Amino acid sequence: MDEPDSFATQRRLSEPAGPTGPEDNAGTDRRRWSRQERAQAQIVPQERLQGPIPWVIAIMVGLMVIAAAGALALRNTGRAATSDLAGGITVQIVEARPEVRARLAERAALVLREQPGVSDVELVPQGELDALVEPWLGQDAPEIEDSAGGSAYADLPVPALIDARLAGPADPARLAALRAVLQREVPAARVDAQSTWLTPVFGAIESLTWLALALIVLLGLATGAAVLLAARTALGNNRGTIEIVHLLGGTDAQIAQIFQRSTAIDAAGGSIAGFAAAWIVVVLLGRTFGALQAGLVTGGALGWSDWAVLALIPVGAVALATLTARWTVMRALKGML
């Protein structure tokens, strides 16, 4: 019995593949390799979106994007507040007698305006001061009478306030210099940097930002662990097939590539779904906070650069899942001869 028709002319597998003629150009090679990769990928069953991995990755990516959006919003809030308050100072005129207090406040404002690098000097109107103390004294406070029948509220020694802005940051040296100047002219003046009032808030914002970053790292690790378990399960389920491919001369890299391609496709599907869900949540939250019209909160709005950073999370998740799958498979294959 003769051998099959094409058998005698077929080259051995160990012979190097040479040029195949006129059609052997880059475009043909790309098409050929694309078909070949598809065929090779089918060596292991491709159960796309049927296993838990795409959904696990979708949840992880969604949570990571929300956590990262929170971190970015907090960072933006902190930056906006820092920028607003960086050169801001407040001068208090602590004087019990209202007429003297008003005169000293006018004098202090005049002195401040004469100082180089000081701008936007503004006496806080009495109406704003009343609004500031209203939460503690209530709206009816002016009608409270003292024992002598006068207005107790009017007699309260509420300090006069002057807001001003320095050209640079309100550092201790500049504050000391201003205090010295004001002490000479208005001994009742007390100078403070506005940022001082919000130092605990900035501390809280920084802590929350770090917490969000830690969450992202933990979620990333959990994603890696989930992919690792899934890759091990897939390896176990396809062990027989892998052994065959191995014995037919398949390299570790070839086998790993099959798994990593499958994982990358699953991870991409999960990442897109997770990112889309998180985008909706973040946009809705942004609108809710934006509607509050509170200066500190609206400063945390996300810009295009923030969304670009958030878009890197699904890309990173796909890369992490792919590399984890490759590492797992390569490590398992090292156990085979």
Place this chain on the structure above:
Amino acid sequence: MTAAAGGEIVQFDNVGLRYESSREVLSDVSFTLYPGSFYFLTGASGAGKTSLLRLLYLAQRPSRGVVRMFGTDTITLPRDRLPLLRRRLGVVFQDFRLVPHLSAFDNVALPLRVAGVAESELAQPVRDMLEWVGLADRMAARPATLSGGEQQRVAIARAVIGRPQLLVADEPTGNVDPEMAVKLLRLFEAMNRLGTTVVVATHDAHLLRQVPDSLIMRLDRGRLSDPTGALRYPPRRAVGPL
């Protein structure tokens, strides 16, 4: 990579094999295979035939001794270089080991795809091979839908599609009728005429008589019977083209 300077495809020298802490399943096995030789490996069940074949198709490294294949010491060879050696082998497993979710066509094409042969170049040889083993109308069938004999023929087609330099077959005719067994043996002979060294493990005494020029390797309790030394130092013979 070429065969060794002496021309031998395989050289076993005092090879022993032991699985974990059990007794040796192969002891002091020494033989040399030259290109174009045809061997039958026989022996009772448990004699070590499958273990010897596992060493030949590089699924196992021996516990002791020297194994050289195609001039390369496979014991010291780094494992990342083993795939290239494996691509010079064709293996027919006793249990076929077809990939269950692939069609007969894709199973036969597997060694070519693993070796990086272009899809456009592999379709015709695979069709020819399946036609030759009588499965032209079963190319799209999955192994589960094939009979035992059909699965065996697919396994054989997969083993020979790449024109291996060494073909190792473990009971390749165990599940086919006598007529198909002889037909498959003729395929091995055709391979052998093209220069492939063939090692067929079998219990079937009828098959041994079908290839007059073949040599017999007889294993008995893990030891190779070679009273004349013909297996260790075989006479050189003219071979077909490699």
